[in-house]
Amino acid sequence: MSVFTYHLVKTDFISATKAFLVPPTPKNNPGLIHIECMNAMTLGSAIFSPSRMLIRQVAVFAQWEDESAIDNFLEHDRFGKTLAKGWHIRLTYLRQWGKIDGFIIPEESHALEDPEAPVVAVTLARMKLPQVPRFIHWGRPVEKLVRDHPGTLLALASIRLPRTVSTFSIWKTPKEMANMVHGHSSVPLPKRHSNAMKERNRKDFHFQFTTLRFKPFAEYGEWNGQRNIIPNLN
Numbered sequence: 001m002s003v004f005t006y007h008l009v010k011t012d013f014i015s016a017t018k019a020f021l022v023p024p025t026p027k028n029n030p031g032l033i034h035i036e037c038m039n040a041m042t043l044g045s046a047i048f049s050p051s052r053m054l055i056r057q058v059a060v061f062a063q064w065e066d067e068s069a070i071d072n073f074l075e076h077d078r079f080g081k082t083l084a085k086g087w088h089i090r091l092t093y094l095r096q097w098g099k100i101d102g103f104i105i106p107e108e109s110h111a112l113e114d115p116e117a118p119v120v121a122v123t124l125a126r127m128k129l130p131q132v133p134r135f136i137h138w139g140r141p142v143e144k145l146v147r148d149h150p151g152t153l154l155a156l157a158s159i160r161l162p163r164t165v166s167t168f169s170i171w172k173t174p175k176e177m178a179n180m181v182h183g184h185s186s187v188p189l190p191k192r193h194s195n196a197m198k199e200r201n202r203k204d205f206h207f208q209f210t211t212l213r214f215k216p217f218a219e220y221g222e223w224n225g226q227r228n229i230i231p232n233l234n
Contacts, residue, residue, distance in 0.1 A: 093105070145187070
């Protein structure tokens with residue numbers, strides 16, 4: 001079974017820009033299936049805030065044939081060595097909603113053996129550019145909901161201009177994540193996510209969209225001074 005990774009690293013402007021313009025390819029990196037290189041963003045920040053798009057912070061979501069391909073990339077590829085200085089998490093696929101090009105998603109879904117174990121959610125979308133204002137209007141309240149939710153261990157967004165947007169969140173349990181999605185959380189304005197999904201169903205913001213769920217099994221490095229963001233994982 002393939003392995004997914006999510007990476008976060010702070011680097012210089014030139015290295016970050018090169019990753020977006022000329023990302024690693026499977027042709028030059030044996031065992032790499034697909035990779036998305038994006039700018040990290042602060043969930044819920046104002047659209048024209050400096051924290052909206054963090055130019056020197058890179059978020060990478062990738063799929064690999066196996067862990068040895070990940071290790072080889074981090075040890076020998078120039079951009080991989082940059083990523084190795086940051087934080088990353090390794091993920092086992094559980095299930096998918098929607099579809100997006102590039103990744104090879106298993107057809108069979110899986111459930112967590114332990115319903116109290118942490119779960120990771122990744123969304124990835126290709127925007128319809130005329131729908132960006134609507135997406136921002138409905139999406140920012142959802143960003144704030146996820147950012148401030150007591151069930152999250154880490155949550156952020158990312159973007160690769162002009163069309164690709166993504167979110168990444170680690171949840172303490174699948175139940176807390178599901179309660180957020182369906183508007184059942186004990187937080188102010190709990191239906192922000194479910195209302196945005198109704199609006200998306202009415203008139204889609206994207207021409208491709210997927211939500212993926214994963215089981216985290218290994219964590220490496222440090223992000224914003226934090227190690228072992230998922231307790232008892234390593």
